[in-house]
C-alpha cells in the first residue's frame with residue numbers, strides 16, 4: 370500500500386490523511402497474526418466512524434457511518450470486514466421535510482458508536498434512531514423500541530453494571546423538551562421515559578449514571594437556527610448560556626410525577642466524554658470524572674481546545690461542587706472497564722498524544738492508562754507517526770480484576786498506509802502488544818467501538 374496523496378490542500382482535514390474515507394467494502398479471512406491472540410478472546414470487535422460516501426459533508430461528524438469489524442475465535446482472527454450502515458441518507462433520501470418542518474428520525478448517519486444491549490447490536494449517532502446491524506455487519510434496520518422512542522437516541526447510552534438496564538437520553542434542537550431520558554430494562558424494553566427540562570438546545574454528547582443518579586450535562590455549545598440555515602456547523606460556543614450538571618435521582622424513576630434533575634453550576638467548560646461516575650459517603654456525594662475542554666468551537670468550527678481529565682464532586686447535603694484537574698496529559702476517547710459503570714473505578718484508558726504533538730487524531734500515538742486511586746499513569750506508545758483508535762478494555766474473564774484483561778484498538782501506520790488490529794496487556798502498558806493482526810486495508814480515524822463476547 371502506498372502513502373496517501375495529501376497534496377489536495379483544498380479538502381477539509383477530515384478528507385485527508387487517515388481521516389480520509391475508504392472507498393471499498395472488503396473482507397479478508399484467516400488473517401496473519403504477530404504474537405498470539407489470547408485464546409479466551411472469542412467474539413467481535415466493532416468500531417464505528419464517519420466515512421463519507423460522496424461529496425465531503427459540512428463537518429467531520431456528518432459523514433456516513435461505516436463499521437470495521439474483526440472476528441476472533443480460538444486464537445485465530447477469522448475475518449475482518451468493513452460495511453457502511455445502510456441508512457436512508459446513504460441511499461440519498463432526505464431527513465428534513467421542508468413542508469412539515471419535521472425530521473425523519475429513522476434517517477441518520479449511524480456513525481458514532483456501536484453498542485450491544487439485550488442481544489441487539491446498534492450503530493448509533495445522536496441525531497436519530499439507532500440502526501440495528503447483524504453480527505456480520507449487515508444492516509437490519511432502524512429501531513424505535515416499539516414506538517416508545519420518539520426522540521433522537523444518544524451515541525452514549527450506559528448499561529448499569531448492577532441492573533443490566535440501559536440508560537440513555539435523546540436531545541432535540543428545534544423543539545422542547547430539549548432532552549428526554551429513558552431506561553430500557555435488561556430485556557431491551559423501554560420502562561421509563563421522561564422529559565428533562567433544559568432551557569437551551571445544547572449539544573449533549575454523553576451523560577453518566579451512578580448507582581442512584583442519572584447525570585446530565587447542560588454545557589454551552591448551543592444550537593443556532595441561523596447557523597443551521599447556512600448549511601455549516603449549527604452550534605456555537607456561548608458561555609453566557611452557563612455550565613451546569615444535573616443529577617436526577619434514579620430512585621424516582623417509575624414515579625407518576627418524575628422529578629427533574631437537581632442542577633449544580635460549574636465553571637464554564639465543555640465535555641464530550643465521561644470517564645465514569647459513582648457515589649461516596651453513603652450516597653451523599655456524587656463523583657464525576659470526565660474529559661474537560663476549557664471551550665469548544667469558540668469562533669470557529671475547527672477551534673478545539675485540548676481535553677484533560679477532571680473530577681467534579683457534588684455534595685448533595687450542602688449543594689457544594691468542587692472541580693479538580695486530575696491530570697495534565699491531553700486525551701481523547703476515555704474508557705473504563707464497563708463492568709464498573711456507575712461504580713467506583715480505579716483505572717481508565719484513553720488515546721493520548723506524544724507531548725508537544727498536535728491534538729489531531731493523526732498524532733494519537735499512544736494510550737494512557739490512568740490510576741485515579743493512586744494518582745499515577747502509564748503509557749503505551751505505538752511508535753513514531755503511528756496512531757491509534759479508541760482503546761477498548763476487554764476483561765480476561767468474567768471474574769477478572771478491574772484491569773486484568775486486554776486493550777483493543779486499530780493502529781494506523783502512515784509509512785505503509787496500512788492498519789493493524791492490536792491487543793495490549795491492560796496490566797502492563799509499556800509491554801509490546803501481545804498480538805497484532807494485519808488488515809487488508811487501512812482503518813480511517815473514527816469514533817467509538819465495542820467488544821462483543823460470544
Ligand SMILES: [Fe+2]
Nearest residue numbers: 524574642817
Ligand atoms: Fe463520543
